[in-house]
Amino acid sequence: MKTRAVSLVNQSSAMRRNLIVLFMGLSLLLAQSIAANARGVGESFADLVDRISPAVVNITTVTSVAVDGTPRPQVPQGSPLEDLFKDFLDRQQDQPRARRATALGSGFIISEDGYIVTNNHVIENASEVLVEFFNGGELTAKIVGTDLKTDIALLKVNSDESLPFVKFGDSDVARVGDWVMAVGNPLGQGFSVSAGIISARNRSLRGTYDDFIQTDAAINRGNSGGPLFNMDGDVIGVNTAILSPNGGGSIGIGFSMSSAVVSRVVAQLQEFGETRRGWLGVRIQDVGADVADALALDDAAGALVTDVPTGPALDAGMLSGDVIVTFDGNHVANTRELVRMVGKTAVGKAVTVVVVRDGKTETLTVVLGQREKAEAETVVPAVAAPDEKPREEELLGMKVIALNTELRAQLGLTDKDAGIVVMDVAPDSQAFDKGLRAGDLIVEAGQQKVDSIAAFTKRLDQARDAGRKSLLLLVRRGGDPRFVALTLDQG
Numbered sequence: 196m197k198t199r200a201v202s203l204v205n206q207s208s209a210m211r212r213n214l215i216v217l218f219m220g221l222s223l224l225l226a227q228s229i230a231a232n233a234r235g236v237g238e239s240f241a242d243l244v245d246r247i248s249p250a251v252v253n254i255t256t257v258t259s260v261a262v263d264g265t266p267r268p269q270v271p272q273g274s275p276l277e278d279l280f281k282d283f284l285d286r287q288q289d290q291p292r293a294r295r296a297t298a299l300g301s302g303f304i305i306s307e308d309g310y311i312v313t314n315n316h317v318i319e320n321a322s323e324v325l326v327e328f329f330n331g332g333e334l335t336a337k338i339v340g341t342d343l344k345t346d347i348a349l350l351k352v353n354s355d356e357s358l359p360f361v362k363f364g365d366s367d368v369a370r371v372g373d374w375v376m377a378v379g380n381p382l383g384q385g386f387s388v389s390a391g392i393i394s395a396r397n398r399s400l401r402g403t404y405d406d407f408i409q410t411d412a413a414i415n416r417g418n419s420g421g422p423l424f425n426m427d428g429d430v431i432g433v434n435t436a437i438l439s440p441n442g443g444g445s446i447g448i449g450f451s452m453s454s455a456v457v458s459r460v461v462a463q464l465q466e467f468g469e470t471r472r473g474w475l476g477v478r479i480q481d482v483g484a485d486v487a488d489a490l491a492l493d494d495a496a497g498a499l500v501t502d503v504p505t506g507p508a509l510d511a512g513m514l515s516g517d518v519i520v521t522f523d524g525n526h527v528a529n530t531r532e533l534v535r536m537v538g539k540t541a542v543g544k545a546v547t548v549v550v551v552r553d554g555k556t557e558t559l560t561v562v563l564g565q566r567e568k569a570e571a572e573t574v575v576p577a578v579a580a581p582d583e584k585p586r587e588e589e590l591l592g593m594k595v596i597a598l599n600t601e602l603r604a605q606l607g608l609t610d611k612d613a614g615i616v617v618m619d620v621a622p623d624s625q626a627f628d629k630g631l632r633a634g635d636l637i638v639e640a641g642q643q644k645v646d647s648i649a650a651f652t653k654r655l656d657q658a659r660d661a662g663r664k665s666l667l668l669l670v671r672r673g674g675d676p677r678f679v680a681l682t683l684d685q686g
Contacts, residue, residue, distance in 0.1 A: 240376060240388070240390055243376065243424070243426065243428055244376075244378075244388055246428055247361055247378065247422075247424060247428050248329050248378065248386065248388075249328075249329045249330070249359035250303050250304045250329075250358075250359045250360050250361040251301065251302075251303050251304075251329060251361075251378045251379065251386065251421060251422060252301065252302045252303065252304065252311060252326050252327060252328055252329070253300075253301060253302075253326075253327040253379075253380040253385065253386070254299060254300045254301060254302050254313055254317055254318065254324065254325070254326055254327070254336075254380075254420065255299060255324075255325045255327065256299055256317075256318060256321035256322075256323065256324055256325070257321065257322055257323035257324075257325070258320060258321055258322060299317050299318075299383075299417070299419075300313060300314060300317030300318075300379075300380065300417060300418075300419040300420040300421070301313065301317075301378070301379030301380045301417065301418055301419065301420045301421030301422075301434070302317070302326065302350065302420045302421065303360075303361055303378075303421065303422040303430065304358050304359065304360040304361070305360055305361065305362070305363070305430075305461065306358075306360050307357040307358050307359075307360055308354075308357075308358070309334075309351055309352040309353060309354050309358055310339070310349060310350070310351055310461075310465060311326060311336060311349070311350040311351070311352065312347065312348070312349060312350075312420070312422075312433060312457065312461055313347075313348050313350060313419075313420030313433075314346050314347065314348060314419045314420040314433065314435055315341045315342065315343060315346045315347060315348040316346055316419065317348065317419050317420045318338060318341075318348050318350070319341075321338075323335060324336040324337075324338065324350060326350065326352055328358075329386060334352040334353070334354060335352070336350040336351060336352045337350065337351045337352075338350060339351050339464055339465065339468060340463075340464035340465075340467075340468040340469055340470075341464075342460050342464065342470045344402055344403055344404050344470075345402065345404055345405075345452055345456055345457065345460050346402075346435055346452065347433065347452065347457055347460045347461065347464075348420075349461055349464040349465060361422065361424075361428065361429070361430055362429055362430065363429065363430050363431075363454045363457070363458040363461075364425050364427060364429025364430060364431045364454055365429075365431070365454070365455070366406075366408060366431040366432060366453035366454040366455045367453075367455050369393055369396070369408065369425060369431050370393065370396075371392075371393050371394065371395060371396060372392055372393065373392060373393045373425065373426075374390065374391075374392055374425075374426055375390070375391060375392065375393055375408075375410055375412055375423050375424060375425060375426075375431070375432075376388060376389070376390045376412065376423070376424045376426075377389045377390075377391075377410070377412040377413065377414050377418060377421060377422075377423050377424075377434055377449070377451075378421055378422055378424065379414075379417065379418035379419075379420070379421025379422075379434060380417045380418065380421070381413070381414075381415035381416070381417045381418045382415050382416055382417050383417050384417070389412045389413035389414070390412055391410050391411040391412030391413070391447075392410065392411060392412075393408055393409070393410055394409045394410055394411050394448070395408075395409035396408060396409070398450060399531065400436060400450065403534055403538070404456060404534070404535060404538055405452075406452065406453045406455060406456045406535070407432075407435070407436075407450040407451060407452055407453065408423065408431065408432045408450070408451045408452075408453050409448065409449070409450055410423065410432075410449050410450075410451060411447040411448070411449070412449065413447075413449070414434050414437050414449030414450075414451075415437065416437075418434045418449075419434060419435060419436075420433060420434065420435075421433070421434045422434070423451040429454075430454055431451075431453065431454045432451025432452060432453055432454060432457075433451055433452045433454075433457050434449065434450075434451045435450055435451060435452050436449070436450040437449050437450070438450070459539055469567065470567060471542050471565055471567065472537075472538040472539070472542070472565070472566040472567065473537045473538060473539070473540035473541065473542055473544065473563040473564075473565075473566065474506070474507065474537065474542075474563055474564040474565055474566035474568075474569045475506075475507060475508050475533075475537045475548075475561060475563065476503070476504065476505075476506025476507045476508040476509060476564060476569065477500045477501075477502065477503055477506075477508045477513060477519075478500070478501045478502035478503075478504075478675075478676055479498040479499060479500055479501060479519070479530045479533065479534075480498070480499050480501055480530060480677055480678060481498070481499070481529050481530050482495050482496060482497050482498070482499050482518060482529075483495055483680075485665060485680035486499060486667060486678055486680045488664060488665055488680065489663065489664075489665040489666060489667040489680040490516075490518065490551070490554075490642075490667060491554055491663075492518065492551065496520070496527070496528055496529070497518045497519055497520045497527050497528075497529075497551070498518065498519040498527055498529065498530045498533045499516070499517075499518050499519075499678055500513060500514070500515055500516060500517045500518070500519065500550075501515060501669060501676035501677055501678055502515055502676040503515055506564060506569060507561050507562055507563055507564045508548075508559075508561055510561075510562070511548070511559045511560060511561040511562075512559055513548070513550065513559055513561070514552065515639065515642075515669060515676075516552070516639065516642035516667075516669070516678075517550035517551070517552050517557070518550060518551040518552075519533060519548060519549070519550050520549050520550065520551055520556070521547075521548070521549040522536050522537065522546065522548055523536065523540060523544075523546040523547060523548075524547065537563065537566075538566065540563055541563070542563055542564065542565045543562065543563065544562070544563050545560055545561070545562045545563075546560070546561055546562075546563060547559070547560055548560075548561050553642070587618060588648050588652075590651065590652065590655065591624070591625075591626055591655075591666075591681050591683075592620060592621045592623075592624025592625060592626040592627065592681075593617050593618075593619070593620050593621070593624070593626050593631060594617070594618040594619040594620075595615045595616065595617055595618065595637065595648065595651065596615065596616050596618050596648070597615050597616070597646070597647050597648055598612065598613060598614055598615060598616050598636065598646070602616050606634060606636070608636070612636065612638075612671075613638065613644070613646040614636045614637050614638035614639075614644075614645060614646060614671070615636070615637050615645055615646075615647070615648060615651055616634070616635070616636055616637075617631055617632065617633055617634065617635040617636075617637065618633055619633055620632060620633065625681055625682060626679075626681055629679045629680075629681065630679070631670065631679060632672075634672070635670050635671070635672050636670065636671045636672070637651070637668050637669070637670055638669050638670070638671055638676075639667075639668065639669035640654035640655070640666055640667070640668055640669075641654040641657060641658050641663075641666055641667060642667060642669075654666065655683070658683060659683055663683065664682060664683060665680045665681060665682045665683060666680070666681055666683055667679075667680050668680070668681060
């Protein structure tokens with residue numbers, strides 16, 4: 196019986212060990228399954244790389260540079276040859292010298308007939324653009340069109356054979372944490388692949404239409420213009436910029452312009468050779484809490500119209516001081532959002548714009564113009580401007596005086612400009628804290644035009660009588676308008 200008992204104990208211990216091993220094995224398989232599902236791909240990117248690599252290209256440029264620093268032979272002053280040598284050497288100085296730069300960037304083919312996307316800064320000022328393909332071949336490319344605002348360029352090569360290409364994916368469905376892969380020509384070293392995740396979305400650097408995907412996939416100099424792929428092999432971004440404290444290589448913060456922006460730009464460049472963005476024709480600023488209070492708005496949201504020059508918005512009846520709250524049926528949260536909405540709307544489209552004016556909503560129909568044409572023209576706001584005898588007063592922490600002929604000359608204003616001029620601002624005043632300075636021109640108070648001290652004080656009294664805590668001023672400096680809200684508890 197004793198031997199039997201020992202045998203049963205040994206069997207029980209063996210079973211426990213087997214169960215532990217089985218449990219550990221199952222745990223390991225579960226962890227691997229979770230990791231694989233989190234990544235959404237297999238253990239290797241190799242199959243994806245093999246599939247998309249032939250559509251990625253390296254780009255070099257040939258640039259004409261002026262000869263500089265050439266030693267000039269000395270000719271005795273007064274010599275008959277002096278003028279001859281001078282004319283000859285001056286002509287030599289003016290002759291450009293073609294120099295081939297090292298590999299500058301990357302790009303990717305988007306059609307079998309040879310359209311290629313890259314960054315504008317990769318090919319900017321180039322007299323010749325050379326495209327090197329994955330298989331080692333090289334072709335000269337023509338620049339179809341460029342867009343400085345998004346730093347995108349479209350090239351075209353002519354090939355006897357159909358070229359491998361990739362397509363744009365939907366960057367709007369990409370999520371923070373998704374795996375991505377950057378492909379290009381980092382540091383001029385040739386074809387290279389790096390992988391990482393999307394670190395952030397909707398980043399803005401400096402551009403009006405910025406919509407960058409931030410990624411920790413290694414992006415270095417030379418990756419510019421290359422594609423950022425999702426795990427389906429679709430392009431969801433164009434690698435454009437890196438963030439580096441010392442101006443060196445990647446520190447894990449790279450930026451790719453989203454395909455939602457790039458695909459529209461490329462389509463317009465391909466069709467027109469230029470971009471054609473919608474244009475509303477207003478100057479705007481964000482609605483802060485103080486401005487919302489001055490306008491008696493429920494929320495500090497929307498885009499406050501500071502100026503309405505000649506253009507689509509003026510034709511539709513929009514006014515300075517209107518707050519745009521919806522555009523083409525979409526809620527407007529801030530100025531950046533409105534600019535992007537308008538920019539991606541077709542030129543010539545009639546859109547519905549809802550504004551808040553004097554506490555009530557107004558619905559306007561605006562036929563959009565083309566931003567590029569508008570920017571090429573000089574737009575001058577039309578404002579009436581009667582003159583008056585100068586009289587200086589101190590109001591809201593500012594010394595102000597009515598605009599007159601002498602002040603117009605000093606400030607570079609025209610007869611069409613009207614308002615009161617800020618002559619001095621008390622350093623301890625709220626006006627100073629809000630950025631008002633001597634030389635500013637106040638053209639509106641309480642959303643009403645002011646062309647005299649009397650008109651300004653009347654607006655102050657009206658605001659106080661209405662129980663308003665602050666007064667909204669429209670101020671111009673150097674022609675640029677902005678709204679400033681000042682509280683009324685100052686004398």
